[in-house]
Amino acid sequence: MGKKYETPLLDELKKGAFPSFVTEIEKAAALTGQPEDLASMASDLLGHTELCYKEKVTHWKHGGIVGVRGYGGGVIGRYSDIPAKFPGVAHFHTVRINSPSGFYYQADSLKEICDLWDKYGSGLTNMHGSTGDMVMLGTRTEYLEPFFAEVSSRGWDLGGSGSAMRTPSCCLGMSRCEWANIDTMAITNDITQHYQDEMHRPAFPYKFKFKAAGCPVDCIASVARADMSIIGTWKGDIRIDQAEVKEYSKKMNIQSEVIDMCPTECMSFSGSELLINNSQCNRCMHCLARMPKALRPGTEKGATLLLGSKAPIVTGALMSWVIVPFIKMEPPYKEFYDLIDKIWEWWDENGKNRERIGELIERVSFPKFLKEVGLDPHPAMIKEPRRDPFFFWSEEDLAK
């Protein structure tokens, strides 16, 4: 189709060193061989976005209910509020495709998706959306079913949307990182397969996200962005290669860059030997990150489970907090799934419409949550004990 509109404001964003999204939309507009109604989609998106830039407001409307048969999610309906002016983006729905764990792809397989998206959509994507789906950006309602049939017959499926389990995601874990204490990619794939129904047919009070990080560096931001944050950790001593420590001491100041920055002051370095008082280590990862060749995590591996994080809508942002200090995360993950099922049941019984699990616990009480899902209190769950004297007792705590 090529360019249909003058876009002086967007043209400014084609300049400069960093790759430009405007250039990308132009590339999609230059695609050939698309059906008539899709051919103008990217070029009308340019005109539509230019108008948003000029007027400094968005011109998209709320999504209506669109989707594929048998699914309650995976497609985000989107319509322009000025369809007469830009008919190419009258419909501009998003299809979320569940990404493979770790965001790894094989070229032929990925190209196949591209070919299908040119045939049934705008040719524009996000690799990836914020939750971790492959976001196929912009199509019309009538193309949803055939696109889904084509991708699903090739082994792909839709991700989550709405009040459902959302597409779980993870850091690349054991596939290319020496710090992974859990197999994040296997866990993420297993959760995704285990809860296909909960993902595709929204039945929760609100969204629920899982993210698995292999270590406390948390490259997938699970502590901030997942209702259930699975963070790999270890018990036992950090493994030290003293010869490699000495090598590092030749190129960096171990005292100031490692020892003095240890938050628990559990390390010392004599110039020839590094000592760690492991009983005081809180596994923050700073020393391991500074000297990856010399230090490795301990060998008893598992995860800490944290619950509740979310963005500020609506009563303020939350970070996940510890609910299980240590759990082995090995197939078939029975202990983990039993806990998830109990948490979801409790949320389902007590949660209000559009109330995330973290907000519900805040409203109802963390001790009540622990009692009702059957978790024992542990000092790892808190930063400090309560400072007020207003606590509850049960009947069985009272002298008879």
Add this chain to the structure above:
Amino acid sequence: MSATPDRQTDIGPPHYEKFLHPVIKKNYGKWKYHEIINPGLMVHVSESGDKIYTVRVASPRLIATTTIREYCEVAKKHSDGFLRFTSRNNVEFFATTEEKAKALMADLTSRGYMMGGIGPRISNIVHTQGWVHCHSAATDASGLVKALMDEFHEYFTTKELQNRVRLAVACCVNMCGAVHCSDIALVGVHKTPPRIDHENLKNACEVPSTIGACPTSAISPDPSKKSVKIKLEKCMYCGNCYSVCPAMPIADAENDGVAIVIGGKVSNLRSAPKFSRLAVPWIPNEPPRWPKVVAAVKTILNAYIKGAKKHERVGEWVDRIGWESFFKETGLEFKIQHIDDFTFARETFRTSAAFKWT
């Protein structure tokens, strides 16, 4: 058009093992250590002695299938057909020897790709849809990202910082981007309450859920109009009512803008994960390049570069010097909006007479 094939349901994503480079598959769980060779290249070494070189390039996240096909072509030529994306929208290619990595990098350079983002620098920006696709956007996201990265790209490709500086952009307070825990982040904000379209509200919206959506109880029923009313002085412009009720539009071209929040982190390195805190409450939307926003981010980044110790993240630097010093060092104006009056307000008041004169 040929007939479409039979659909399958609830099959989940393809198994990741199909998409792993043979060296990655062979050494899965056996990696011993890694080294950063340059900002765009690192090597991971396995207990088996095998090595995998990773080359990282920037993408604008919003990409055409044309570009993905080019990534695939590069992967087929240099990476045995395998590639991956990072959680910050970068693309990674693999090589099994340093020579092959160099050939890969030379090819990427000739194609005009920007390599970098590894180590203590600015990586790609996590961001949202903005005016390109979202109905609740108070600003654009892709344009802000482009303007910021054009300004700071040398911190992606070459220059080193004290530590990683994670940037994020969210086009409204729903924060689909990781704004609430990033080193320096932008969030689109409104300054005016929603306007009620009474005629449409009674058809398009459910009154109880619209009232329930308000975190400050500013919305109440208006039975005479079969609609709702807003206590304007209680509204803090979050837009949550608009999310559940399209008849309460809140977009306001001259009053929507960008807030800057800083000092968040998600890692546990040294200090616990932190929330980002407000540095600048509002800067007007100035598309296409938001010069005042970019200038303010630059001011904050330069103050960090000048004042932070090696390995300190932005939040750790500010915690050490104190927020009063942060405002002094950056010259950013401290306003009444910086003082919290929402859910967690009391925790943020200073209950000590020890502070610095600024």
